[in-house]
Amino acid sequence: MKTSSILAIFISGCLLVSFNSCKKTKDVIDVPSDQTPTGGAQSGGTAVTPTNPVTATTTCDYNFSDTTLTNHGWTKAFDDHFSGDLSNWYALTGGVTNEVMCNEPANAKIVNGELQISAKKETVTGPVTVGSTAQQTFNYTSASITSNQVFSASTATPKLMIVARVKMASGYGLTSVFNSFGTNWPTNGQINFFQVGGNDTREYSTNYFYGTQPSQNTVVGGMQYNPVNSDLSSCYHVFMTEWSQASLKYYIDGRLVETKTGDVPQLFNKQQSLGLSLPVGGMFYNNFVPANIQVGTMYVSYIKVFTSK
Template identity: 30%
Template sequence: MTKMHIRIGALSILSILLFSCSSSDDPETEQVNPPDPDPDPVKEWSLVWEDNFDTDLSAWNAWDSGAFNEEVQLYTPSQLVLENGVLSVNVERKEVTGATIPGSMDQKMFPYTSGRIETKTTYGPSSAAGEQEYRFMARIQLPAGAGMWPAFWSFGDPWPTKGEIDILEARGNEPNQFQSNVFYGTTAGTATSFNNEEIYTNLDDLTADFHTYELIWAKDKLTILLDDVVKATYTTIRNHNISDLFDNKHKITLNVAVGGIFFPPGDRDITAYADTAVMKVDWVKVYKR
């Protein structure tokens, strides 16, 4: 399947094509098979930043609008709840009215409300600072239910020249799998086909408990891990090397969308979607070495 995505930078008015996983024919990734466990998730890594969600969301910007990709949710800060050191991103079926996209004066009615946050600070490796590798980690329990589209990802602004890395995307009606993707392009605000989707199947029920999703970002490769086990290593994105993303720091993003082009046409009937769902996030951490 091939999809177009639309995203924008944090609460900016810049409109750009994006969001989540798009696949392309014959993706040029190096698949790690069989996967090997990472010997020590934090050995020789220095902690840059972490949020254990035990105080507030002051490190994040929360969306208060709709989004793109034919999604049907209005993002509102009220759907983000902190309790006992866990962030809950709550999804509810209820009619609400809000801005169609961030910064827009146009209003419309949405049948769902959900939450999206992205870090105020950008992170990523930098040759100037001598930071050769970065590691983004989050411990997440995915939401269950048809129509749910949870994501843990990062992006640079402007897109796609500074890239996007989808560490985790999933469908609530497919609890035993998730996928990752990478985007990169040479013209800001212009859709790109330089992307690589990888789907990981036959997993434990990811909605039943917490699991750790990770990205290791090096100059010549990106590595995706689940519970310290390497799932895939990206070394190229079509005709562009992963090194083209180097020195482009990203905002880290957590959200649950509802519906949209991430789902096949036969799965876009919102009357069949779950009425409620929740994505729980225990913590987010950033390391470097």
């Protein structure tokens, strides 16, 4: 995806930096009629957000071997171990509606072979939103990066496996996010591989979006919360998502957690960039209290993508 395309998404008001899903209010989410594209239910309605009845078993500092897939016909299409620079990614600059930080490229850096995306308490002046010429003062900074390469479960590569080894950020007001998205949101879709609120790091949510008209998500019930048996900010865990024409299958530390079907076939052949971000505030928090913000860091060991016929 070209830089100009990314900025066009923001200028149009589609908030595809934070990719936060609906605010969490136990089991029921009320969606306003002017819902932004980060919402998880159909505009103007009410959706019940399910929680997985099974608590997923995790393995602290779990690692992943490429041969797990390559020995079974998968081909590696992308591999960033963050041992060099961030040339595979584009860093965004500016604020995001409903969030309180300014995204700054300097907040995404490689340290000792891992990517660190940090939310900091500091005063800066920057674009009100990414791509805007209007400026404002922010009291917090963070980072949001998107891949220069695009990916798709498609006729040419019917299956895609997206792999991320991550240690989540802990702290009220933060949300660790990894997803993929296309231009003209949501006509080319969006897939949330994980979202982890820093105030509750013993669960993660997943979601996906699609619509035939820009800014109009038509997927209902795409979001799910998945409880886990450990603190996702205490050590590294591997999140894998298998994207095929029929389904999205979500794994943590090698174990299948959930499968989404529904409108997933609409995402087939839709090219999407990968996104990593650590928003401060936003729609993930209900009755958000800025005074309670705690800054922190999301650590990423690697991001990999595999394809299969």
